[in-house]
Amino acid sequence: MAKPSDLVQGTLDLLILRTLALQPMHGWGIAQRIRQVSKEVLQVNQGALYPALHRLEQQGWIRAKWGESENNRRAKFYSLTPDGAKYLRQEQAQWKRLSSAIGLVLDMS
Amino acid sequence: MRWYYKLPLRLRSLFRKDKAELDLSEELQFHLQNQIDEYVAQGMGPQEARHAAFRSLGGVEQVKEECREARRMNLIENFMRDLRLGLRMLRRNPGFTVLVILCLTLGIGANTAVFSWVEGILLRPYPLVSDQERLVTLTGTVRDTRDETSWPDLLDVRRSCTLCETLFVSKITGATLSIGERAQVITGSIVSANYFDAIGVHPILGRGFEPDEGTGRNAHPVVVISYHFWQSRFQGDPEIIGKTQRFDNVVHTIIGVMPEGFYGTFVGRAMEYWAPLSMLEVYDADSGILEDRGARWAEAYVRLKLGVTRNQAQQEISAIAARLATEYPATNRGRGIKVWPLWETPFNHAGHLLPTFQIMVVVSIFVLLIVCANVGNLLLVRSFARRQEMTVRLAMGASRGRLLRQLVTEGLLLSVCGAAGGMLVAYWCRHALALLFPGDVVYLPGQIDGRVLGLTAAICLVITLAVGLVPAFQTRHLALADTLKNEASAVMGARGRAWFRSSLVVLQVTLSFILLVGATLLMQSLRNIRTTSPGFSTRVLATWIPLEAAGYKAPRAQTFQDELIQRIRALPGVEVAAYARATPLGYGSFSSTAIAIDGYEPQTNEQPTAEYNEVSPDYFATMGIPLRSGREFSRADDENAPRVAIVNQTMVARYWRGQDPIGQRLQVKGNWVQVVGVVKDSKYYSMDEAPRPFFYVPLRQYFSIEPDIYIRTTQPLQTVQTALIREVRALDPNLAVFEMITLQEQVDRSTSHELVAVALVALFGGLALLLASIGLYGVMSYSVSQSARELGLRMALGAGASNVLGLVLSRGLLLTTTGLIIGVALALLLTRLLGNLLYQVSPRDPLAFAAAFAVMALASAAACFLPAWRATRTDPMRALRAE
Numbered sequence: 001m002a003k004p005s006d007l008v009q010g011t012l013d014l015l016i017l018r019t020l021a022l023q024p025m026h027g028w029g030i031a032q033r034i035r036q037v038s039k040e041v042l043q044v045n046q047g048a049l050y051p052a053l054h055r056l057e058q059q060g061w062i063r064a065k066w067g068e069s070e071n072n073r074r075a076k077f078y079s080l081t082p083d084g085a086k087y088l089r090q091e092q093a094q095w096k097r098l099s100s101a102i103g104l105v106l107d108m109s
Numbered sequence: 110m111r112w113y114y115k116l117p118l119r120l121r122s123l124f125r126k127d128k129a130e131l132d133l134s135e136e137l138q139f140h141l142q143n144q145i146d147e148y149v150a151q152g153m154g155p156q157e158a159r160h161a162a163f164r165s166l167g168g169v170e171q172v173k174e175e176c177r178e179a180r181r182m183n184l185i186e187n188f189m190r191d192l193r194l195g196l197r198m199l200r201r202n203p204g205f206t207v208l209v210i211l212c213l214t215l216g217i218g219a220n221t222a223v224f225s226w227v228e229g230i231l232l233r234p235y236p237l238v239s240d241q242e243r244l245v246t247l248t249g250t251v252r253d254t255r256d257e258t259s260w261p262d263l264l265d266v267r268r269s270c271t272l273c274e275t276l277f278v279s280k281i282t283g284a285t286l287s288i289g290e291r292a293q294v295i296t297g298s299i300v301s302a303n304y305f306d307a308i309g310v311h312p313i314l315g316r317g318f319e320p321d322e323g324t325g326r327n328a329h330p331v332v333v334i335s336y337h338f339w340q341s342r343f344q345g346d347p348e349i350i351g352k353t354q355r356f357d358n359v360v361h362t363i364i365g366v367m368p369e370g371f372y373g374t375f376v377g378r379a380m381e382y383w384a385p386l387s388m389l390e391v392y393d394a395d396s397g398i399l400e401d402r403g404a405r406w407a408e409a410y411v412r413l414k415l416g417v418t419r420n421q422a423q424q425e426i427s428a429i430a431a432r433l434a435t436e437y438p439a440t441n442r443g444r445g446i447k448v449w450p451l452w453e454t455p456f457n458h459a460g461h462l463l464p465t466f467q468i469m470v471v472v473s474i475f476v477l478l479i480v481c482a483n484v485g486n487l488l489l490v491r492s493f494a495r496r497q498e499m500t501v502r503l504a505m506g507a508s509r510g511r512l513l514r515q516l517v518t519e520g521l522l523l524s525v526c527g528a529a530g531g532m533l534v535a536y537w538c539r540h541a542l543a544l545l546f547p548g549d550v551v552y553l554p555g556q557i558d559g560r561v562l563g564l565t566a567a568i569c570l571v572i573t574l575a576v577g578l579v580p581a582f583q584t585r586h587l588a589l590a591d592t593l594k595n596e597a598s599a600v601m602g603a604r605g606r607a608w609f610r611s612s613l614v615v616l617q618v619t620l621s622f623i624l625l626v627g628a629t630l631l632m633q634s635l636r637n638i639r640t641t642s643p644g645f646s647t648r649v650l651a652t653w654i655p656l657e658a659a660g661y662k663a664p665r666a667q668t669f670q671d672e673l674i675q676r677i678r679a680l681p682g683v684e685v686a687a688y689a690r691a692t693p694l695g696y697g698s699f700s701s702t703a704i705a706i707d708g709y710e711p712q713t714n715e716q717p718t719a720e721y722n723e724v725s726p727d728y729f730a731t732m733g734i735p736l737r738s739g740r741e742f743s744r745a746d747d748e749n750a751p752r753v754a755i756v757n758q759t760m761v762a763r764y765w766r767g768q769d770p771i772g773q774r775l776q777v778k779g780n781w782v783q784v785v786g787v788v789k790d791s792k793y794y795s796m797d798e799a800p801r802p803f804f805y806v807p808l809r810q811y812f813s814i815e816p817d818i819y820i821r822t823t824q825p826l827q828t829v830q831t832a833l834i835r836e837v838r839a840l841d842p843n844l845a846v847f848e849m850i851t852l853q854e855q856v857d858r859s860t861s862h863e864l865v866a867v868a869l870v871a872l873f874g875g876l877a878l879l880l881a882s883i884g885l886y887g888v889m890s891y892s893v894s895q896s897a898r899e900l901g902l903r904m905a906l907g908a909g910a911s912n913v914l915g916l917v918l919s920r921g922l923l924l925t926t927t928g929l930i931i932g933v934a935l936a937l938l939l940t941r942l943l944g945n946l947l948y949q950v951s952p953r954d955p956l957a958f959a960a961a962f963a964v965m966a967l968a969s970a971a972a973c974f975l976p977a978w979r980a981t982r983t984d985p986m987r988a989l990r991a992e
Binding site for chain 2: 026027028045046047050051052053054055057058066069071073074075076
């Protein structure tokens with residue numbers, strides 16, 4: 001259901017992992033944080049967020065734990081595992097290579 | 110992520126679906142609540158905010174389903190799917206599947222059987238006995254050669270040993286039960302009173318021995334019987350306790366019945382009864398030997414305390430033995446006590462079978478390697494056939510990891526089936542060893558316990574990885590484009606990856622060749638042992654009559670013996686007959702004595718001893734042992750005549766330096782006797798023993814109540830046996846006669862251990878040969894089918910059938926030759942391991958190598974010929990058009 005305006009497939013995982021690298025967070029918080037940091041440019045499709053979280057958990061890159069949210073509600077907090085951190089580093093490097101390559105092509109005059 | 114994070118998660122999603130569902134709802138609920146709060150903060154009405162929140166999530170149920178989907182793709186479900194897929198693949202190729210499982214069954218079965226024998230015979234030989242890993246056995250030593258120990262010595266060890274938890278004696282013995290006209294001997298043990306407590310096995314009916322039942326000469330005629338004896342002789346009588354039974358003509362009270370599955374503590378025999386030490390004299394004719402420090406007969410076991418090593422125990426026990434040697438120089442000078450691990454126990458079958466099993470472990474591992482190579486090869490061939498399938502799956506986006514996992518799952522399926530088959534084989538074979546002991550009641554069971562199962566599981570795992578990863582190793586090279594195009598046809602013997610399959614074949618040829626050499630060497634050795642002259646005539650018939658059990662005492666027995674031998678000599682066809690107390694190569698031991706010789710000065714610390722046999726006149730004539738000088742014993746050498754002896758040549762060489770000893774004196778058990786003759790050496794205990802000093806004394810002067818009878822005759826055994834029973838019954842209708850055998854049978858029985866080694870190694874060698882031939886055949890068939898185009902082309906260009914035949918054969922023989930060359934090199938190094946199993950055969954015997962070489966070469970030529978012949982039938986037109 002990824003519409004063109006949405007994130008490119010695969011980048012959502014990257015953004016989630018990057019966000020969780022800062023601190024453990026619940027799904028809602030992740031969506032908010034991505035929006036804020038990207039200065040409202042990136043809108044996380046909420047329908048895709050949760051399946052992505054569950055998939056990442058299954059792959060072992062993040063871990064979930066129930067906790068108390070800021071507004072005292074029970075919330076599921078996700079945090080990065082060591083394997084997840086490793087994967088994130090690889091993917092980040094990959095992304096940087098890719099985006100600079102695309103930049104080079106687009107800047108061709 | 111580490112498996113320990115993953116596993117609970119995966120199990121939860123599988124088994125705790127409800128909890129996972131609740132979690133999921135709650136998680137989404139939290140999200141919606143926050144979203145509603147935000148919309149309300151932006152100024153929406155509560156109802157409106159609620160709808161908007163649901164809309165922005167895009168359908169709660171849909172999201173939930175996607176989350177479930179994300180969770181479901183986990184290891185266990187993948188595994189189940191692989192399993193189903195694997196089963197389907199195996200069902201689709203039943204011939205292949207059966208062949209692979211058969212190979213694995215043979216390989217795993219061979220290993221499991223050997224390990225179950227090692228477990229049941231060497232490592233934990235005594236079912237139900239507790240803490241067997243801490244059990245060791247004790248024997249005496251005289252200046253480094255083994256001897257028995259005496260009970261007083263053992264009592265001192267028991268008192269002084271701080272590292273021993275318990276010490277007990279268990280000495281094999283037999284009792285005669287007469288059933289009709291045939292006498293039967295049942296096997297039992299004379300045990301110390303603490304026996305049942307020490308081994309931790311207690312009677313299911315009645316009681317074990319009281320401490321005081323171990324002492325007092327003949328004071329406690331009580332007996333504990335085995336479950337089998339209880340069932341077979343007393344029909345499981347529940348009132349058995351307190352009933353009586355005659356053992357060797359002494360009435361014993363039955364005080365206990367042991368549980369089913371308890372066979373006592375003697376490797377090779379199942380015990381039927383246990384009698385206390387106090388009854389020793391009933392079973393062992395010498396009197397007073399229990400209290401005599403110089404009477405050495407006992408076989409003892411010690412359980413070491415926890416954490417004590419055999420070396421520590423040996424040091425302490427040696428120190429005790431050294432103390433005894435100074436305290437009792439008359440009996441213990443130069444004597445020690447040796448600690449043996451159970452598997453080296455010299456006084457039962459364990460010690461004899463140990464070298465065979467050492468070889469068998471190596472051999473069975475060889476067979477397993479051959480099986481792995483063979484199955485690996487078969488799977489490899491099939492993985493080429495499946496290359497299309499793999500490539501398509503790769504192209505469709507399957508990860509290499511998934512393919513690998515599927516291959517390993519298939520390997521697991523195969524090896525689990527093989528392991529199950531192997532366990533069955535081992536289970537069926539657990540009593541097979543006993544079959545190799547001719548005409549003998551031997552009990553040598555394999556034991557399939559947790560440790561054997563564990564080992565089989567480990568083998569299974571290794572095979573799984575090996576056979577699963579070999580094809581995976583090949584898919585590693587899969588390049589999508591190459592294989593999706595139709596497989597390019599290959600040139601005979603020039604395929605890039607053929608080396609791997611070829612080296613597997615070479616490995617099989619090499620290992621099979623080594624096994625064949627081993628089998629051939631052992632066969633030669635057995636033939637040497639069995640054709641070596643034992644030094645006496647093997648067609649002599651032997652038997653005995655249990656007079657003691659029938660209540661005969663010495664004078665009556667003597668009269669009976671005299672009358673019987675007259676009657677036997679008068680039988681038609683009987684040339685000559687005689688008596689002797691012990692049979693050469695039999696189970697009974699010869700009498701042993703310290704000796705002194707006029708004119709021979711023993712070295713300090715040397716106590717010359719020799720063994721001897723008590724024989725009647727005509728013994729040497731009957732046995733066909735040639736007299737070298739002097740005379741045979743005659744009827745005049747009776748209890749009233751001066752004591753005399755006949756010595757063997759080795760004794761002359763050692764104690765008289767080769768001088769003629771006739772007329773010289775020899776001290777036997779403290780009495781001086783005169784040497785009247787010299788006879789040729791013969792075999793006494795085993796066919797492969799070195800010549801030993803030995804002498805003979807007249808039976809009349811050293812009387813024995815029930816000697817063996819030897820008959821030299823031209824009549825068949827059955828006739829003589831029937832006639833003998835008739836004569837015995839004419840003298841005393843209550844007497845029974847023991848089974849009559851030829852001395853050849855005695856020789857065969859005494860070489861059973863060698864036969865076991867030969868039979869097993871030959872069997873495994875044959876198995877290896879078969880497997881290697883299958884492997885070679887498989888590889889050759891495959892390369893022929895793969896190079897059909899090349900062969901067709903060659904034939905179209907004018908190559909004749911003989912050229913094609915030569916081409917294929919030469920490639921197959923190249924593999925064989927390579928394997929054989931490596932095999933010869935390795936076998937030259939390895940056959941030395943057979944060392945002490947070989948009798949008068951060099952481990953590098955050229956004949957054995959040549960024979961094994963010829964067999965292997967023939968087998969592989971046969972394996973290559975069929976594919977080669979099929980190659981000549983290639984139709985050039987069809988082969989070329991197929992492209």
